[in-house]
Amino acid sequence: MDIIQILQDSYHVMIKDMIEFKRNRFEVAGLIAFPLIFLLLFGFIFPSGNTHENVQMGLVNLDQGAGSNEFITQMETMNKQLATTKNSSYMSFNNYSSVDAAKTAINKGTINGAFVIPPGFSSNVTSGQPGNVIVIVDNSNPTVAGTIEQVSSSTIGGLNGISANTNVLKLGSEANQQINPQAIIAPYVQNIETTIPGESNYFNFLAPGLIVMIGMMYIMNGVPETISKEKEKGTFDGMLSAPIHHISIILGKTMGLTIRGVVQCLFVLIFAVLLFGVTVQGNLLLVFFMIILGIFSFIGIGIMAVSLAEDQATAAMIMDFIMFPMIFLAGVIFPVQQMPWFMQDISKVIPLTYAGDAMRKIMLLNANVADVSTDIIILLAFGVITMLIALPLFRRGMKD
Amino acid sequence: MTENAIEMENLTKKFGDFTAVDKLSLNIKKGKIFGFLGPNGAGKSTTIRMLCTLSNPTSGSAKIAGYDLIKDPSKVRENIGLVAEKMIMYDTLTAAENLRFFGKLYRIPKQKLEDRIDEMLELVNMQEWKHTQIDKFSTGMKQRINVIRALLPEPEIIFMDEPTLGLDPQTTYSIRDITREINRSGVTVILTTHAMIEAEVLSDRVAIIDHGKIAALDTPQNLKKLIAESDVSIFGAEITNLTPKLIEKINSLDVVDAVAQQDDHNLKISANGTEALNQIIDIIRHEDGNIASITKSNETTLEDVFLAVTGKEIRDQATGKAASTPHMDGEAPKSRIR
Numbered sequence: 254m255d256i257i258q259i260l261q262d263s264y265h266v267m268i269k270d271m272i273e274f275k276r277n278r279f280e281v282a283g284l285i286a287f288p289l290i291f292l293l294l295f296g297f298i299f300p301s302g303n304t305h306e307n308v309q310m311g312l313v314n315l316d317q318g319a320g321s322n323e324f325i326t327q328m329e330t331m332n333k334q335l336a337t338t339k340n341s342s343y344m345s346f347n348n349y350s351s352v353d354a355a356k357t358a359i360n361k362g363t364i365n366g367a368f369v370i371p372p373g374f375s376s377n378v379t380s381g382q383p384g385n386v387i388v389i390v391d392n393s394n395p396t397v398a399g400t401i402e403q404v405s406s407s408t409i410g411g412l413n414g415i416s417a418n419t420n421v422l423k424l425g426s427e428a429n430q431q432i433n434p435q436a437i438i439a440p441y442v443q444n445i446e447t448t449i450p451g452e453s454n455y456f457n458f459l460a461p462g463l464i465v466m467i468g469m470m471y472i473m474n475g476v477p478e479t480i481s482k483e484k485e486k487g488t489f490d491g492m493l494s495a496p497i498h499h500i501s502i503i504l505g506k507t508m509g510l511t512i513r514g515v516v517q518c519l520f521v522l523i524f525a526v527l528l529f530g531v532t533v534q535g536n537l538l539l540v541f542f543m544i545i546l547g548i549f550s551f552i553g554i555g556i557m558a559v560s561l562a563e564d565q566a567t568a569a570m571i572m573d574f575i576m577f578p579m580i581f582l583a584g585v586i587f588p589v590q591q592m593p594w595f596m597q598d599i600s601k602v603i604p605l606t607y608a609g610d611a612m613r614k615i616m617l618l619n620a621n622v623a624d625v626s627t628d629i630i631i632l633l634a635f636g637v638i639t640m641l642i643a644l645p646l647f648r649r650g651m652k653d
Numbered sequence: 654m655t656e657n658a659i660e661m662e663n664l665t666k667k668f669g670d671f672t673a674v675d676k677l678s679l680n681i682k683k684g685k686i687f688g689f690l691g692p693n694g695a696g697k698s699t700t701i702r703m704l705c706t707l708s709n710p711t712s713g714s715a716k717i718a719g720y721d722l723i724k725d726p727s728k729v730r731e732n733i734g735l736v737a738e739k740m741i742m743y744d745t746l747t748a749a750e751n752l753r754f755f756g757k758l759y760r761i762p763k764q765k766l767e768d769r770i771d772e773m774l775e776l777v778n779m780q781e782w783k784h785t786q787i788d789k790f791s792t793g794m795k796q797r798i799n800v801i802r803a804l805l806p807e808p809e810i811i812f813m814d815e816p817t818l819g820l821d822p823q824t825t826y827s828i829r830d831i832t833r834e835i836n837r838s839g840v841t842v843i844l845t846t847h848a849m850i851e852a853e854v855l856s857d858r859v860a861i862i863d864h865g866k867i868a869a870l871d872t873p874q875n876l877k878k879l880i881a882e883s884d885v886s887i888f889g890a891e892i893t894n895l896t897p898k899l900i901e902k903i904n905s906l907d908v909v910d911a912v913a914q915q916d917d918h919n920l921k922i923s924a925n926g927t928e929a930l931n932q933i934i935d936i937i938r939h940e941d942g943n944i945a946s947i948t949k950s951n952e953t954t955l956e957d958v959f960l961a962v963t964g965k966e967i968r969d970q971a972t973g974k975a976a977s978t979p980h981m982d983g984e985a986p987k988s989r990i991r
Contacts, residue, residue, distance in 0.1 A: 265757045272745070347854060486739065487740065487741060490739070491802075494706060497758050498759070644697070
């Protein structure tokens, strides 16, 4: 069969599909709404940075001495310093008379944790013994418990610093020496620098992967949908009984889907930049190329599913089965480094991992083609191999 | 070129254990209207799908317009048009857009295609609907567009699978007129139908298919003559207190080939031998059946032929002996659902 003829026929199929798409208002609306919903959802579920506010804490002071009062005053001062805005505070303190009362409040959910200053705290501190502070956490909610542990350790650490500072100064003046207390207390200081200018935020991490992921979902849902719809309506017989190569049908349909998929990816990119402050450091043409390559690598899987399934419901089920692990294991939403080793291994065989990785490098780190060449080769190979398996399956599946 | 539009040789299609088409051998002459008649599941549609290259035969071969079905499927496709049971049209496209899309797949040159679209729309009197979306059309209008879509590339052979199924009488007549007109212009028409009268008034030759095999094959006139000259008689019986049990009793008689219930009171009975009528009346009376009338028509219809040949009536309430075969009334095997 003549290649030009196949391309011409697939062009007609694509145009036909595009007219059908254009006339379907829901599909057109979905093309724009879907990326926006995704960005909003993921953007707000996973907050950027440590922006905890008003963590409700109980305070049980069983000591009531000068030492404990000083401790509390300093803690409140620190609390205000840690606050992100003027009117808010990092923690809110509620006083309780006993440990049991505080525990009850934790169980009721009115507070997330409690500081307990045991009796004898003041005398311990003045007599040079360690002043123990007990932190009670609600470990039924590991995330909040973890946060409180962090909060309290940084609070205690800060307080230790303040009192060490005072003590060192005092010792220094007693010994009549000029000392820089920081050089003694904390001689090592870390300065964090980023490869990306500006503040790091979760959207910067999320957006590049999300762009290819939404493209993937569009293609993998779209291929079975567009073919099964025609099979079930009977219009497929019209194309199959026409003197065209069957490959033109699937080619035309995937061309139309790819164009729509790329448009949808561009919407994600535009929304991410305009609404969520994502900055693109890299070359936009390279970004565009990666979007197309990413989508290309998923087409084969889509065609395979539709060739193996008898109807749209089965095809959709197969797709979900393939897509869900990809969404969660490809490191688009959660960093791969967070996962246990076996899941990290799975993520290595998922094309979305490489597409997302390359996108992130290009968009955020201004990587060039050479930097992402491994990703490009893997995606190309994956796309070509799945396509080579899928096309014969498709041709065989067309006849009953 | 051969005289035959279609030559089938031992054409067979199996779905698992189920044989849908069983060694069908048949020649169809050019320029004729050929009708396939048969109950649901008899293998009519499967045969058509094989001849249209939509389904691969399990064994056997066929030549369509002189081209081998297996070796030269794309040549076959160039020469055929298909009016399938499900309409081949996109609802959100206009009539012209639909016709244009399919026309392009047949590589009709641009200007010729536009002329042909207008010509075809004129044939079915639908010029003013050219730019209207299909989903605004009535079923009848859709079917007219569906038929001209198949005619667009000027095929030698057109396959029409139940072209009047579910249409109102007026559209049915107009589709039949169009079919005759197509045929007059030299196109061979292969028709499957559930409507006896359609096969009778349209077809030059009719094949009655049952269990994937040809049960009878001739002109409608000769088929009717066959019944008239045999000792098979078709009786109509009106029984006011008709019960399933009574039908079963009649059916169990040796002289009775088949019984078909037509409505609450009327039966059609196919029987043979001179003693048949007496025996039938005896059994009805014995079962306390109240006979309102017994008729024996002198003019055989194709429906009578069908009843005598297949042992069942074409309508779905068939109660003939053969109808007890499970695959007949039940759903078709899964793999056949498209």
